[in-house]
Structure formats: structure tokens, C-alpha cells
Amino acid sequence: MSTNIKEVAKEAGVSVATVSHVINQTRYVSDETKLKVLKAMKQLGYRPNLVARSLRSQRSKIVGLIIPVCPSDTSGFFFTTIAQGIENKLKEHGYNLLFSNSNENIECEKEQIRVFNSQLVDGLIIAPTVDDHQYLNEVISGDYPVVFIDRKPVGYKSDCVLVDNFSITYKAINTLIEKGHSRIAFISGHMGLTTSDERYFAYKKALEDNNITVDESLIVIAEYGKTSFESGYEFTKKLFTSQKFSALFVANNLMSMGALAFLNEQRVKIPEELAVIGFDDYDWTKISVPPLSVIKQPAFDMGRKAAEVLIDRINNPTKRFKEYRMSAEFIIRGSI
Known part of the structure; x- marks a missing residue:
């Protein structure tokens, strides 16, 4: 495992800037401090990039x-x-x-x-x-x-x-509510990402602000590493066969593809029987039947x-x- 300049500074009990000045000779550093830095470099096996050091004053x-x-x-x-x-x-x-x-x-x-x-x-x-x-x-x-x-x-x-994932997801869910939907299913990739977390919280907030009870049975979240076409397909199948809902929001492009694949197999009439919103505006979303409503990221x-x-x-x-x-x-x- 390579050692970095921060570890050298910590070992020597000095700042990162001081270590940098010792290595690059860019500012006066006392002999005592130099010895501490050089000793720490030796103990940790730190070797500065000589080319980088010689050119660091330039970009x-x-x-x-x-x-x-x-x-x-x-x-x-x-x-x-x-x-x-x-x-x-x-x-x-x-x-x-x-x-x-x-x-x-x-x-x-x-x-x-x-x-x-x-x-x-x-x-x-x-x-x-x-x-x-x-x-x-x-x-x-x-x-x-x-x-x-x-x-x-x-x-x-x-x-x-x-x-701004929260605001745009809130807008999309609110649009579905304005169109008369109250049973809105939600499919997402794994939590722990800024993107997934904010879309999830916006979905729940839009429902709550419209006095719609958040039904956890309508929410399906992928496990880490399981965000895929297949999971989108299986999650939609699971919801379709166990729950009643009139709209579906899929907060991930790959899972949106899987969701539509299942719905097409079942010959679900969109939007007459089920309204659907996906994420990201790739070319396939424009040629699906009907064309998919999406959130387009810049x-x-x-x-x-x-x-x-x-x-x-x-x-x-x-x-x-x-x-x-x-x-x-x-x-x-x-x-x-």
C-alpha cells in the first residue's frame, strides 16, 4: 500500500504544507523539522514523484x-x-x-x-x-x-x-397525483447514493404533501450491485402480481427498460391501464410505444x-x- 503526504505529515507531527516545503525546497524549514519529516518519510517508505516534484511549480x-x-x-x-x-x-x-x-x-x-x-x-x-x-x-x-x-x-x-434530484422527482410525482393517481409504485436502485436517496425522499414527500399515505408495499429498492435490467423486470412483475397501482415511477434508466419489457410482455396498455415515468432521456425512450415520459439529466x-x-x-x-x-x-x- 502506497503512503501519501498526509500520512508523512501526521507521522512527523507537522502540516502537509511543511512536508511539501521540505520536499520541494520552496520555503525555509528549520533543520529540526526537516529531520522529523525525512525520518517520517524513511519510516513510512514514502518516495515523492521526482518528475512531479521538479515540475510542481508549473502546471x-x-x-x-x-x-x-x-x-x-x-x-x-x-x-x-x-x-x-x-x-x-x-x-x-x-x-x-x-x-x-x-x-x-x-x-x-x-x-x-x-x-x-x-x-x-x-x-x-x-x-x-x-x-x-x-x-x-x-x-x-x-x-x-x-x-x-x-x-x-x-x-x-x-x-x-x-x-437537483429531489425537486425534479417531486415535480414528476406531483404531476401523476394531479392526473388523479394515488396508488403510485416506486422502483429504485440501491440506497446510499445521493441520486437514489434524493429521488426516494422526494417520492415520499410528494405523497405526504398531498395527504396520500405512503404504502411501503408499493416501494421496491434494489440491493447493492443488483441495479439491472433483470431487477427492473422482476420488481415490476412482483408489484404487478401482488399490488394494485395506477402509476409507476422507476428512478433508474436500466431498471426502466426492464420494467417496460415486463409491461410489454403483459400487453399492459400505457397510459390507459398504467402511467409510467422513467429516468434519463436515452434514444430508446423516444421510440417505445408509447414514448416514455422521463426525467432528463443535464x-x-x-x-x-x-x-x-x-x-x-x-x-x-x-x-x-x-x-x-x-x-x-x-x-x-x-x-x-
């Missing part, structure tokens, strides 16, 4: 990106679009982008961050995995700023660029915003951290 104009995409998950398109937005903005400022995929695996994410720690990057943009992210305080080195996108980590403070604009925030952070490292919320769009088609 590499390289930014890292880590996305969490599983092989069977259509969110790959979502995050690829985000990456395109990031690259589009970075190019305006002369930056290049390097990106990798954590496969929604926390250990893979940690390893990739360690790799970026050893590279000459000016900053990192990351869509974190679902787990508690206090570990980032130890794994991410203090040499570059980090911006989080789409998901807000727990236990680590930094700039975040997120979708993926490209999110990417541009994250890059803009990171560049600003690189240039102004002492600014207070901020959370940026992007508005999504509720597109009404023939399914409601």
Missing part, C-alpha cells in the same frame, strides 16, 4: 477523472456524456483529460486515486462509489484539488456538482460545470467549498 494541464460504470449498466452513456462536457470545458483552458473506471468498486476506486496521486495531475474529478468516503481524507493527497460530480461523498469535504452541462469549478479551485485554492445544483428536465410524453 501539467492534466486533469484526472474517475467514473463508476459496471459492464452491463447503461449509465456508461450518462458518464461518457459527462466526460465529454468536462473535456469540452477543459480544452477551452488548455487542459487535457485522463479518465478511468472504478466499476462501482470501492477498492478499485482507492487504487485509481493512488495512481493519480503519483501522476502529474493538476486536479481530479470523481463520481464516487456508494460507500462511506471518509477514507478519502487519507488516500487523496493534498497536492491537487478534487471536485465530486453526480454523487456527494459522505465524510469528505470538497466542491460538488450535483443534479449530463454534458454537469461536466462543463465540474471542469469550470475545478479550474477555479486550481486558481483559487483557499476558497470555501461549495455545492452546485443543476436543474433537470421533466419530459412528458405519451406514457402518462
